[in-house]
Amino acid sequence: MxxxxxxxxxxxxxxxxxxxxxxxxxxxxxxxxxxxxxxxxxxxxxxxxxxxxxxxxxxxxxxxxxxxxxxxxxxxxxxxxxxxxxxxxxxxxxxxxxKEDLEEFMRESPKVIASIITVLVSRLKTTTRKAMRVPSIGLGVVRILDLFSTCGKLELKYDPTVKTLSETFVTTPEKIEQYILGLADQGLLAIGRDPGDVRIIRIRERDMLNAVMQKKD
The missing domain is CATH 2.60.120.10 (Jelly Rolls)
Known part of the structure; x- marks a missing residue:
């Protein structure tokens, strides 16, 4: 010890x-x-x-x-x-x-923070898979999508996004899809297809975290 x-x-x-x-x-x-x-x-x-x-x-x-x-x-x-x-x-x-530091840094350097997001997701998958206890998976999903939208990344491939989020938060893809479809029902996301007929998630609300919190009030 x-x-x-x-x-x-x-x-x-x-x-x-x-x-x-x-x-x-x-x-x-x-x-x-x-x-x-x-x-x-x-x-x-x-x-x-x-x-x-x-x-x-x-x-x-x-x-x-x-x-x-x-x-x-x-x-x-x-x-x-x-x-x-x-x-x-x-x-x-x-x-x-x-969190406040990160939000300010994103505004100043979105390209760099996009790389940091990739590191964060990778770390979450590899170091917390066995022991993680998440008090709010739904809010975690919103926060990650909010970071992507702040960086100007408003379209995400559906299947890889669901897979990555499910591995990140140690839950099932079906559970992640429930959260994503719930956000779509609220008008914050749209599910569609790109010109190559690949299923995608379109982020419609740039300040997604704030929008979600307001809906809870």
Whole structure:
């Protein structure tokens, strides 16, 4: 069992004053599995271990080196619970990225954030498949679609999107289709075909997350 002492964290503003740089000492915890998540992290220096508890045993999902993003579920789900533990294997530096930070960054650099979305989805599939507990899959789907729309990506191939989302949130394709068809019934999405007769999802509402939240009120 690893004994972790009270960590000393230094924080300073970086990148035009919008982000925080956090220094994490060797063996200190960035976040624990089961804790509430409100930010993601970009590793710029050092090495981070991502692990989880599988059937009572520690399972190392990944050893991250710069530049890597982790803790990304917090950017997609409200009341998200951390599905893994992140520990510094050596003195490290991470940039703290909140949901608000991400939204601002998307407005400034949509091409870069489109690449980050690809990384996030891939990471979600490979590191949280066995242990993830998602409090709101529907809202997670909305958040991902909202990120694509913010980047100007308004048409998605239907079958690959359903498959990726089902693997990401560890659920069935049928369940994802229920959420997508529900959004279509609300007029936020349209299901159609492209000129090549490939089934697609058209995002009709650019600010999808806000639109969904307003409908809940």
């Amino acid at each position: 690893t004994i972790v002492t009270q960590q000393t964290v230094q924080m300073k503003q970086v990148s035009r004053g919008n982000y925080l740089m956090r220094n994490v000492l060797k063996h200190n915890v960035v976040f624990n599995e089961g804790s509430k998540g409100d930010a993601a992290y970009i590793l710029t220096e050092g090495k981070i271990e991502i692990s989880g508890n599988i059937e009572g045993h520690k399972k190392v999902f990944a050893i991250l080196k710069p530049i890597s993003i982790f803790g990304e579920m917090a950017l997609f789900l409200d009341e998200g619970v951390r599905t893994a533990t992140a520990i510094a294997l050596e003195d490290s530096k991470v940039i703290v990225v909140t």
